[in-house]
Amino acid sequence: xxxxxxxxxxxxxxxxxxxxxxxxxxxxxxxxxxxxxxxxxxxxxxxxxxxxxxxxxxxxxxxxxxxxxxxxxxxxxxxxxxxxxxxxxxxxxxxxxxxxxxxxxxxxxxxxxxxxxxxxxxxxxxxxxxxxxxxxxxxxxxxxxxxxxxxxxxxxxxxxxxxxxxxxxxxxxxxxxxxxxxxxxxxxxxxxxxxxxxxxxxxxxxxxxxxxxxxxxxxxxxxxxxxxxxxxxxxxxxxxxxxxxxxxxxxxxxxxxxxxxxxxxxxxxxxxxxxxxxxxxxxxxxxxxxxxxxxxxxxxxxxxxxxxxxxxxxxxxxxxxxx
Numbered sequence: 001x002x003x004x005x006x007x008x009x010x011x012x013x014x015x016x017x018x019x020x021x022x023x024x025x026x027x028x029x030x031x032x033x034x035x036x037x038x039x040x041x042x043x044x045x046x047x048x049x050x051x052x053x054x055x056x057x058x059x060x061x062x063x064x065x066x067x068x069x070x071x072x073x074x075x076x077x078x079x080x081x082x083x084x085x086x087x088x089x090x091x092x093x094x095x096x097x098x099x100x101x102x103x104x105x106x107x108x109x110x111x112x113x114x115x116x117x118x119x120x121x122x123x124x125x126x127x128x129x130x131x132x133x134x135x136x137x138x139x140x141x142x143x144x145x146x147x148x149x150x151x152x153x154x155x156x157x158x159x160x161x162x163x164x165x166x167x168x169x170x171x172x173x174x175x176x177x178x179x180x181x182x183x184x185x186x187x188x189x190x191x192x193x194x195x196x197x198x199x200x201x202x203x204x205x206x207x208x209x210x211x212x213x214x215x216x217x218x219x220x221x222x223x224x225x226x227x228x229x230x231x232x233x234x235x236x237x238x239x240x241x242x243x244x245x246x247x248x249x250x251x252x253x254x255x256x257x258x259x260x261x262x263x264x265x266x267x268x269x270x271x272x273x274x275x276x277x278x279x280x281x282x283x284x285x286x287x288x289x290x291x292x293x294x295x296x297x298x299x300x301x302x303x304x305x306x307x308x309x310x311x312x313x314x315x316x317x318x319x320x321x322x323x
Contacts (some may be wrong), residue, residue: 006021009253010059011036013177014177015226015236017156021059023048025081026130026298030192031232032081035182037175039153041071044096045173046230049084050132056085064211072098072151076160077170077183079202080118080131082230087135098137098152101160103169109139115217121203121304123282124216130298145171147317157234161221165211165249168198179225180234187245189231190310195284198277199249200300207307208253215245231299252276256309263310263317270306277302 010022010029011070017038025032025048027176034056034078035045042065048056070093075083078100086108090098100108107114111134118134119127145151147162156177163172163186173182177240185200201211218227219242235241254274 009062011059011062014228015175015180018175018178018180018228019063020228020233021063022053024055025049025052026295028169028298029297031295031299032247033228033230033232034059036060036065037153037229038158039071039156039159040099041154042069043072043074043151043158044070045074045090045158046076046082046184047073047089048082049080049130050088051085051130053085053092053132056089065093067093068095069093072097072099072153072158074099074145074151074173075104076173076182076186076230077101077167078107078114079185080127080134082184084131084134087137087304090137090141095186096141098142099145100142101162101171102146102188105142105144107169108137108142109138109229112186117204121307144183147171148159161217162212163217164205165207165209165214166202166205168205172214172221179229180190181218181225182228182230184216184230186211186218186243187227187229188248188295190229190233190241190297191231191296192233194296196281196296197244197248197284198280198296198300199245199252199305201249201252201305201308201312202270203304203307203311206312208312209315212246214247215242218242218264218310231265240259248280251280253309256306257313257316260310260313261269263313266303266306266310269310270303273302273306273309280292303321 019036020033023032037043145160150159152159159174161172165308166185
């Protein structure tokens with residue numbers, strides 16, 4: 001569903017003291033969320049891209065968070081649909097400290113390489129349309145998080161859970177008060193109402209074994225509570241969704257490993273994954289036609305996933321070559 005001009009900010013409670021804010025990424029409703037976590041030092045988890053600035057700030061304003069009120073900005077990783085708007089949100093909320101995994105911190109302070117990488121994948125025009133501009137964040141405002149480190153909000157804390165696989169700098173974030181875990185992209189993409197779970201396996205870091213271990217770490221931390229997808233929203237059946245994520249990441253990756261002799265043949269990798277995606281959609285929804293495929297492709301395109309899985313198999317096969 002596309003957002004229409006003048007639509008009011010969309011916010012809704014998803015857990016104790018946690019409210020989702022629809023970022024309207026790529027103009028689409030209910031596909032990407034930022035989350036406000038209450039406390040005497042309130043935090044936002046994820047910002048969306050720079051193009052989501054108005055919906056996110058509008059949501060925070062609706063929730064009573066003024067320019068001097070936000071204390072923390074945390075992101076699960078620095079991919080632009082999650083963190084491209086950090087610099088704009090930081091300008092709007094000058095008292096907020098920015099938290100990111102230590103491997104991503106330098107790219108927020110100097111996004112030159114990050115911009116170049118995204119442009120090489122999407123092209124300059126698409127990058128500008130989806131993400132907008134990406135500007136540096138003042139280094140003195142950035143704090144690096146390692147596994148197990150916490151952000152104190154007053155009465156509750158957010159703890160980093162290192163979850164590589166999707167990216168080397170990816171972390172889930174566990175809330176002490178509700179037990180909820182913010183998953184970022186570690187479990188994949190799960191549009192509400194569709195039943196679909198699509199893996200997120202982008203270049204250059206995708207690694208199957210790390211991804212599977214990270215899914216189990218999220219299960220361990222969220223057991224008895226729920227998970228919050230960045231794409232999109234809450235899921236209470238933690239074991240079910242983690243089991244499905246394990247199955248999907250394995251199947252997508254193994255399908256390429258079994259069927260594609262040359263991982264540099266990207267068109268063949270895409271063909272294999274398009275077939276796998278159609279089979280998954282039939283299981284999840286009963287009919288692929290029930291999906292908004294254009295929106296799903298924007299969140300996690302088959303071609304982008306193919307690039308990550310192809311890179312994974314190329315590294316694996318090079319490592320297996322006798323020295």
